[in-house]
Amino acid sequence: MKIFYFSGTGNSYQIAKKISNSFDDNVELIRIKDNDNVGIIKDKIVSIVFPIYYFGLPVLVEEFIREINISEDTYLFIIVTKGVSLGGGVKTQLEKLFEGKKKYNYFQYITMGDNFVLDFWDATNKTERLIRNKKATAKLLK
């Protein structure tokens, strides 16, 4: 099993790590980098975990998905961490990126603490941050 992740400040990495720990298999946790060339992926299970950036995909993730070639037999699930927005165009963007390719089997958003300052909520409120992280963990374990 392979888990590809991109994480600016650790939220998505935390989720990727939790997913990895929940599988007994030999799980490879692989950071998505610039100019990745992963070739054809034939693992039984593959996951891609990343945050929303400005209602869409981070550029590195977009490029990575454009390049990857995943076997039809693979179970592919995508987890997107986010702050307070509704998810914006991520799903539409993904539909386009996966056009003509093996489709993903499962998709889920996980709301976590925002990692940048917004007017919507007070990111300096530690209790609120704790509640969000607890909710995120509970959702993941469901």
Ligand SMILES: Cc1cc2nc3c(=O)[nH]c(=O)nc-3n(C[C@H](O)[C@H](O)[C@H](O)COP(=O)(O)O)c2cc1C
């Ligand atoms: C540049 C930037 C843009 C972001 N845009 C959004 C957004 O449009 N909607 C949202 O809900 N969260 C947004 N966020 C918040 C992150 O998606 C969220 O905090 C995520 O969990 C961060 O994951 P990471 O720690 O793995 O980078 C943005 C964060 C950054 C840094």
